[in-house]
Amino acid sequence: MEKNQTESLRKMVYASLMAALTAAGAQIVIPVGPVPIVLQNLFVMLAGLLLGSRWGLASVGVYLMAGICGLPVFAAGSGGFGRLIGPTGGYLLGYLPAVYLIGMISERSEGRVLSDVAAMIAGCLIVYVFGVSWLKLITGMTIAKTLAVGMYPFLIGDGLKIAAAVSIVKSLRPFIFRHQTSATPA
Numbered sequence: 001m002e003k004n005q006t007e008s009l010r011k012m013v014y015a016s017l018m019a020a021l022t023a024a025g026a027q028i029v030i031p032v033g034p035v036p037i038v039l040q041n042l043f044v045m046l047a048g049l050l051l052g053s054r055w056g057l058a059s060v061g062v063y064l065m066a067g068i069c070g071l072p073v074f075a076a077g078s079g080g081f082g083r084l085i086g087p088t089g090g091y092l093l094g095y096l097p098a099v100y101l102i103g104m105i106s107e108r109s110e111g112r113v114l115s116d117v118a119a120m121i122a123g124c125l126i127v128y129v130f131g132v133s134w135l136k137l138i139t140g141m142t143i144a145k146t147l148a149v150g151m152y153p154f155l156i157g158d159g160l161k162i163a164a165a166v167s168i169v170k171s172l173r174p175f176i177f178r179h180q181t182s183a184t185p186a
Contacts, residue, residue, distance in 0.1 A: 011051065014176065015059040018047040022063045023073035033149045034087040035135065036075050041127060042161040044095045045120045048102025049169045050176055056103040060095045067092070090134025091127055098123035111173055113166055120162045 025039035040063075047056040067073045070080045075088065084092060102123040109115030128151050136146040 011055045012058075014051055015047070015055045016062065018043060018051060018056070018059040019062040019066070022047070022060070023066065023071075026073060026075050027077060029076045031076075032153050034139065035091065035131065035150050035154075036088075037154060037157055038075050039161070040075070041091075041095070041124070041158070042165060044099050044127075045102055045123055045161065045165045046168060046172075048099040048119065048123060049106045049116055049165065050172060051103065052107045053100045053103030056099040057096065060099045064092060064095070085138075087135050087138055088131070089138075091131035093134075094127035094130025097130075098126040101126060111169075113170075116166060116169060117162060120165060124158050124162075 022040045022043040025041075025043045028039045030037040044056075044060055047059040050056075051059060063073060067079045067083060068081050072079045074083045074092070083089060102119040105115060105119035105122065109119070132146055132150045135141070135150040136143060139146070141149070
């Protein structure tokens, strides 16, 4: 098999694995209101950092398409198009631009920890903008109430997920990129 084909196949496998891990992370749920605490956003961040913008986007796209098609990959084993028009739909759709931005920053930063942290913070902010905006629109809550149920309860957990992602990426990057000619994400 040609080197480019081998590399594309490897990235496709990694993207599929990240989509599966994102689905698994969605099954770990702490219900705290209309938007539960889940681990799926940790895997979205990891997809961006480890796979880059293009393959991270493919990973999240596969995850979302599986859920839209009805597979039970969303929070608490749910699936279907209805989840996108429910209270969590904005968060789910926000994963697409978030993973792309995280991947883009990661590709340009060549694995620097502070850049990775900044990328994940930016990604979280994008998810919050999409998610809180949609939650407010769907529920009709005031902005203060929407932030109280759709963002504030998640800030500490997202900080912990970012810290965990830094450690995970430090361990996995050498493994993922050992077959490439350069150690930068692509």
